[in-house]
Amino acid sequence: GQQVMQIPQYQHVQEGEDFTTYCNSSTTLSNIQWYKQRPGGHPVFLIQLVKSGEVKKQKRLTFQFGEAKKNSSLHITATQTTDVGTYFCAGPRIGGGGADGLTFGKGTHLIIQP
Amino acid sequence: DTGVSQNPRHKITKRGQNVTFRCDPISEHNRLYWYRQTLGQGPEFLTYFQNEAQLEKSRLLSDRFSAERPKGSFSTLEIQRTEQGDSAMYLCASSRDTWRAFFGQGTRLTVV
Numbered sequence: 674g675q676q677v678m679q680i681p682q683y684q685h686v687q688e689g690e691d692f693t694t695y696c697n698s699s700t701t702l703s704n705i706q707w708y709k710q711r712p713g714g715h716p717v718f719l720i721q722l723v724k725s726g727e728v729k730k731q732k733r734l735t736f737q738f739g740e741a742k743k744n745s746s747l748h749i750t751a752t753q754t755t756d757v758g759t760y761f762c763a764g765p766r767i768g769g770g771g772a773d774g775l776t777f778g779k780g781t782h783l784i785i786q787p
Numbered sequence: 788d789t790g791v792s793q794n795p796r797h798k799i800t801k802r803g804q805n806v807t808f809r810c811d812p813i814s815e816h817n818r819l820y821w822y823r824q825t826l827g828q829g830p831e832f833l834t835y836f837q838n839e840a841q842l843e844k845s846r847l848l849s850d851r852f853s854a855e856r857p858k859g860s861f862s863t864l865e866i867q868r869t870e871q872g873d874s875a876m877y878l879c880a881s882s883r884d885t886w887r888a889f890f891g892q893g894t895r896l897t898v899v
Binding site: 677682704708714715716717718761763765766772774775776778779780782 | 843
């Protein structure tokens with residue numbers, strides 16, 4: 674079945690350092706989504722990438738979708754304490770756009786030391 | 788937009804008891820999803836509804852689990868004869884024929 678893998682599982686950074694998490698799918702994806710879950714919270718949608726090679730930015734966050742549409746990355750520049758949480762990538766569960774549900778990676782837990 | 792609401796937020800139950808969780812989706816959303824999340828893992832798909840029709844159930848959903856969405860509004864997830872392995876966060880999400888899922892705050896189940 675479809676698998677979505679993320680590395681690293683945990684990342685400790687000093688405040689102000691950059692952070693990157695990587696996502697790989699066992700199958701080609703029509704799109705990939707990123708969610709953030711704060712400690713004790715629920716997943717919150719960040720962004721969706723659809724096109725091969727697509728790059729999107731949200732302030733200090735940069736999201737990329739690979740050319741083969743099987744991998745993606747999230748890069749945070751100059752981390753802040755508000756960035757603490759777990760970042761998940763997710764792909765459509767059944768070859769469609771995602772309306773039938775999502776397959777999530779295990780997430781990357783970002784821990785920031787002041 | 789009042790968001791997706793789940794009740795209760797926490798539930799502690801004894802092994803063998805039945806439990807029921809409720810999810811109220813965003814009102815205009817026709818799709819509703821249930822996921823389960825254990826510590827250190829991502830959400831795992833359980834089942835989903837389009838309006839009142841349950842379209843698919845994951846193999847993770849044993850016969851002890853049942854979900855309903857009467858009238859295509861709120862949904863309930865019932866677990867019968869709970870086991871310790873059922874301890875997890877149960878997340879509900881909704882969407883309106885799109886890919887973007889809006890998650891509720893979840894119900895944390897602890898089976899003792």
